[in-house]
Amino acid sequence: MELYRGNIIHTPERGRFEALEHGYLAVENGVIRGTYKELPTAYSGYPVTDYGEKLIIPGFHDMHVHAPQWCNAGMGFSMELLPWLNAYAFPAEAHFADPKFAEEEYRRFVNELIRQGTTSAVIFGSRHKEATRILIELLRKSGIRACVGKVNMDRNSIPELQETTGDSLRETEELVQWMQETRPGTDDRVQYMLTPRYVPCTTSELMEGLGRLAQEYDLPVQSHLDENLSEVAWVRELHPERKSFADVYDYYGLLRPGKTVMAHCIHMTEEEVALLQKKRITVAHCAMSNADLASGIMPLRKYLEKGLDVAIASDMGGSHSVNMREHIVDTIKCSKLYWFYHKEAAPVTFAESFSMATLTGENFFGKTGCFREGYAFDVLIINDESIQTGIEHDPLERLERFVYLGDSSCIEKRFVAGRECNPV
Amino acid sequence: MELYRGNIIHTPERGRFEALEHGYLAVENGVIRGTYKELPTAYSGYPVTDYGEKLIIPGFHDMHVHAPQWCNAGMGFSMELLPWLNAYAFPAEAHFADPKFAEEEYRRFVNELIRQGTTSAVIFGSRHKEATRILIELLRKSGIRACVGKVNMDRNSIPELQETTGDSLRETEELVQWMQETRPGTDDRVQYMLTPRYVPCTTSELMEGLGRLAQEYDLPVQSHLDENLSEVAWVRELHPERKSFADVYDYYGLLRPGKTVMAHCIHMTEEEVALLQKKRITVAHCAMSNADLASGIMPLRKYLEKGLDVAIASDMGGSHSVNMREHIVDTIKCSKLYWFYHKEAAPVTFAESFSMATLTGENFFGKTGCFREGYAFDVLIINDESIQTGIEHDPLERLERFVYLGDSSCIEKRFVAGRECNPV
Incomplete structure (x- = not known):
C-alpha cells in the first residue's frame, strides 16, 4: 500500500469537481483504493509521500x-x-x-x-x-x-x-x-x-x-x-x-x-x-x-x-x-x-x-481519469509556485489558474499505473 | 555604429513580411540605419554581433x-x-x-x-x-x-x-x-x-x-x-x-x-x-x-x-x-x-x-515595430532550437512556428532602443 498526501482534485463524474485539501490517496499495485480527508487508522503503519501544498490531479x-x-x-x-x-x-x-x-x-x-x-x-x-x-x-x-x-x-x-x-x-x-x-x-x-x-x-x-x-x-x-x-x-x-x-x-x-x-x-x-x-x-x-x-x-x-x-x-x-x-x-x-x-x-x-x-x-x-476506487493511479503532481501571487487561492482556483496560464514546468511528476513516466 | 547579423524578419507595413536570410542590421544610438543582404563596404570596419541562424524580430x-x-x-x-x-x-x-x-x-x-x-x-x-x-x-x-x-x-x-x-x-x-x-x-x-x-x-x-x-x-x-x-x-x-x-x-x-x-x-x-x-x-x-x-x-x-x-x-x-x-x-x-x-x-x-x-x-x-531606417532597435533574438525538428524550414516558417508553439524560453535577448531589457 502506498499513501500520498496533497491537495487532491478530480472530477468523479463529468462536470463535477471533488477537492480534498491536504487529503490522502491510497494506492495498491498502481490502483486507487480510496481518497480520505483523514487517514484511516488501518493505514497508519504505512509511510506517506507528502506533496504538501502541491496539487494531485489526474493526467x-x-x-x-x-x-x-x-x-x-x-x-x-x-x-x-x-x-x-x-x-x-x-x-x-x-x-x-x-x-x-x-x-x-x-x-x-x-x-x-x-x-x-x-x-x-x-x-x-x-x-x-x-x-x-x-x-x-x-x-x-x-x-x-x-x-x-x-x-x-x-x-x-x-x-x-x-x-x-x-x-x-x-x-x-x-x-x-x-x-x-x-x-x-x-x-x-x-x-x-x-x-x-x-x-x-x-x-x-x-x-x-x-x-x-x-x-x-x-x-x-x-x-x-x-x-x-x-x-x-x-x-x-x-x-x-x-x-x-x-x-x-x-x-x-x-x-x-x-x-x-x-x-x-x-x-x-x-x-x-x-x-x-x-x-x-x-x-x-x-x-x-x-x-x-x-x-x-x-x-x-x-x-x-x-x-x-x-x-x-x-x-x-x-x-x-x-x-x-x-x-x-x-x-x-x-x-x-x-x-x-x-x-x-x-x-x-x-x-x-x-x-x-x-x-x-x-x-x-481502462479505468483511468478520476480517483474513485479501482481507478488507475494516473496522476500529475503540480507545483504552481511560479504562478502564485500575493493573493491566496484555494486548490480549485489554483487548478484553474494552472490550466489557464501555467506551463509544463509546473508539472513536477507524471505517474501512470503508479509508475513514474520519464522522457524516452 | 553597431552591426547585427542573423535571419531578420519584420513587417515594414501592415500585412507584408520582409525576410532577410543571414542579413545585416546597422544600428546607431539605438536607432536602425538600415538592413542589408550584404554588408556595405562603408561598414566593413565595424565589429559584427553574429546571431547565426537565430531570428531577429521586432519586440x-x-x-x-x-x-x-x-x-x-x-x-x-x-x-x-x-x-x-x-x-x-x-x-x-x-x-x-x-x-x-x-x-x-x-x-x-x-x-x-x-x-x-x-x-x-x-x-x-x-x-x-x-x-x-x-x-x-x-x-x-x-x-x-x-x-x-x-x-x-x-x-x-x-x-x-x-x-x-x-x-x-x-x-x-x-x-x-x-x-x-x-x-x-x-x-x-x-x-x-x-x-x-x-x-x-x-x-x-x-x-x-x-x-x-x-x-x-x-x-x-x-x-x-x-x-x-x-x-x-x-x-x-x-x-x-x-x-x-x-x-x-x-x-x-x-x-x-x-x-x-x-x-x-x-x-x-x-x-x-x-x-x-x-x-x-x-x-x-x-x-x-x-x-x-x-x-x-x-x-x-x-x-x-x-x-x-x-x-x-x-x-x-x-x-x-x-x-x-x-x-x-x-x-x-x-x-x-x-x-x-x-x-x-x-x-x-x-x-x-x-x-x-x-x-x-x-x-x-514613437518609431518602433519594424526595421525601416529611423526606427528604434526594439528587437527580440529568437533561438528556436528547442522546437526544431528533422525537417528544415525557412526563417518565415520558423517565425510562424515560434509564434504558434514556441515558448518564452526561445526568446534569448530583448532590446529596447539598443539596450538589453532584463527582469527588474
Missing part, C-alpha cells in the same frame, strides 16, 4: 493526435483542411518512410506528450509500418497509455504516401500480430487501433477489409468525420449510395459500438448524431484545430444534451499544440463564442471541460 | 493590459464582464492600496511582460496613486516602453475602490506632475496616459475634468468601449442624452485625435465606427479576452477595410495571458471563426496579425 487524455505531424505543426494555417493536407500534412508524413527520421521525430513527439502531462492518447501514425512499429516501441517504453495505428490510405493522397489496398491491409495485420507476439505481460498499456485516414483517402475495398480485421481481432477504430464542409461535400460525391458520411463508416463495420473514436464531427446531420449515439461512438472534440483550419465550431452543448460521449483532443498538427490545458481552455472559449451565435447552447464550465480531458471512459484506456 | 506591442490583474488572471471566467469585474477584477485591484503588495505584484507583472517579449505596452494601473507611482518606477527601470496611468473610477465599483471625483482628478494631476519632475533625461520611455476606467465607472464631472487635464498637459487617453452587450445597454441608460457609448467619450474630449486607445470595440454602431475613424482612434483588439469573457467576436476585417487603426492587445486579466504570441494566434483563430459566420469577412493572415502586434504606429511609442 490528461488526448483523444485524437497525429504523431508524425509534430514536425509541421504551427505552419500553413492560412489554408483549410483539404489544401492543407496536400501542402503540409502529407509531405511531412512522407518523411516517415525513413525509419531513422521516424525514430527521432517520434521520440520528440512522445517526449512532448509526457512533458505536457498527457498520460493517455489516441494516436494516428503515418502509413508506414516500420515507423509505426518504432512509435509503438517508444510508447511502450514511455509508460503512457495509447491506442495507436498505422494510417490506412489507398486513394487521393500524394504519390509518396499512396499504398495499395492489399499492402495496406497486409501491413496492418502484420502490425497487429507483431503487437500480440511482443505483448509486455499483463501491464499492457499500448493497443493497436485501426486507423482509416478518412473516407476520401480509403476505397470501399480497404474499408471493407478493415471492417473484417476489426471483427476478427476485436480492434478499436479511429477516423475523421464531418470536419470541413468541402470534405463533407466530397464524401457525398464519392459515396452517393450511402445516406451520410457517418453511414459510410457504419456500412463497412467501422462504427464499432463503444470502440470507435470519430474526430471533429462539426457538421453532423441529426441522423448522424443519432447513429453515433446509438453506437456509443466517442466524439473527439478538436476546438483549437477547428479554429486553426477554419473548420467551424462544434455544437458541443447540443451533443452533450443528446447524450453523446464527447472527449477533448488536440488534433495536433491540425492544431498547433499537444498541450491539453490549452485544449481545455479552447473548448471553453469556443463554446462561449458558439453561445454568442446560438443562445440556446450554454457555454461549458471549467469542470465540464476538465473532465472531458481526463475522464474519458473505460473503453479505450 | 511585441501590447495595446491594452491591466497591471494589477496578474494576480487574478485565469480565474472566474464562467462570468461575463459586469459580474466578473465585481467578483474578481475589483477585489484584486483593492489589494493595491498596500504599496508593499503593489511593489511585489507589479514586479511580477513587469517581469512577465519582459519574459514574454513585450517591449511596448499600454497599461491600466489600479486607482491608487502610490501603487501607480511604484509601477511607473518599475517600468522605467525595466527599459520597456509604456503608456500608463492610474485608473479613474468614481462610481459603480466596490466600496474599497471608490474614489471621489476631486481626489481622482487631484491624484491624477499629481502623478502627471511627478512624472514631469522626475523625467529621466531624453531617453524617456514611459509616459502618463489618462485612464478613465469606462463610462459606467466615471461620472460626467470626472470625465469633464479628465478632458480638461488631457488638453492642459496634452496627454494620451485609454479606455474601454463597446465590449459587452449588457455594458452597452447600461451606458445607454446612464447617458440617454448622448448618441452612443463612443459619443460620451467624445463629448468630454476623451477621443483625442491620434492619441486615444479604445479597447474591445466589439459592438460598435456604424456611427461609432465613423467617429473612431475620423478621430484616428486606435482600436485595441482583445480576441482572447472577448472569448474568455464571452463578449463576442470583433468584426476585425470590416474595421481594417474601413481604415480603422487596429492593434492587438492582451487585456490580461480579462484574458489569461500577457503572451502576445498567443494573442496573435487568437486574433487569427477568431477571425476564422467570425468568417465562418460572416463569409464576407476574410480571415486575417499571419502577416497581418503579426504586424498588428508589432507595428502599432508612432503615436504612442
